[in-house]
Amino acid sequence: MRRNIMGSLCGLVLLTTTLSACGAYTSAQQGSLGELPTAPPAPTYAPLPAEVVPAAPAIENPNKAPELFSSSFDTDLSQWQVVDVWMNATEKSKWEVKEGRVEQVTGPEGWPAVAPTALVTGDKTWSDYSITAQGYSWGNSVMGLVGRVNENGFYVVAVRPVGAEGGKTITLQRYDSKTEIFTQLAETSDKGWNLKQWTTLGLSFKGNTITATLDGVPVLEAQDDQFSSGQTGVYGFAEGMLTFDNVIVQQ
Structure with a gap:
């Protein structure tokens, strides 16, 4: 029997959602908390590369308009x-x-x-x-x-x-x-x-x-x-x- 995860821990239902370019589908896997696999570590990103940006060339009133x-x-x-x-x-x-x-x-x-x-x-x-x-x-x-x-x-x-x-x-x-x-x-x-x-x-x-x-x-x-x-x-x-x-x- 499917139940809301937050509503009850006794009959836990694990919902797994797979996204694609066309939409999403959801499958249900039943089990207890002790049977659930350990979550993988959160992804990390390397710092974005720094850049020494040169000064932009000056532009003044390009269209001669107010x-x-x-x-x-x-x-x-x-x-x-x-x-x-x-x-x-x-x-x-x-x-x-x-x-x-x-x-x-x-x-x-x-x-x-x-x-x-x-x-x-x-x-x-x-x-x-x-x-x-x-x-x-x-x-x-x-x-x-x-x-x-x-x-x-x-x-x-x-x-x-x-x-x-x-x-x-x-x-x-x-x-x-x-x-x-x-x-x-x-x-x-x-x-x-x-x-x-x-x-x-x-x-x-x-x-x-x-x-x-x-x-x-x-x-x-x-x-x-x-x-x-x-x-x-x-x-x-x-x-x-x-x-x-x-x-x-x-x-």
């Missing part, structure tokens, strides 16, 4: 919020100010995770604007920018390293927070970022047109009207080894 917001991360992150995707944890992924830049340190609860995380700021009423930032990776799988971030989702330009295998190096996507699905809007394999080099990323919105730039050169454009306004910020995987500097948001 600024809505700018940050070179000389103070704390009180104006920023963490937005995690696919990570149901009591703690958010960790971002920190280090030496005048912001670094993606690790995933939720101190564990690295190959799952998206963003650090966002600004006004939820912002509609047509552009964001420019400089990114530097010494091991993260992706770097990018997000825009029109709201409770329903956001847009993202995600950039992978030059020559990366298994997919396009630059993509424009829409993330729906209700379905937790990313929808591809545009893609290219023409460019990417180089490991341990600063790269200037750009993302702009005008009406339903979304444009992504890399080192000041337009690389992708798409039309989508799902989200009309929201915050903006920087993006990567919650696996550390990624830093950003010189964020500028303009009208």
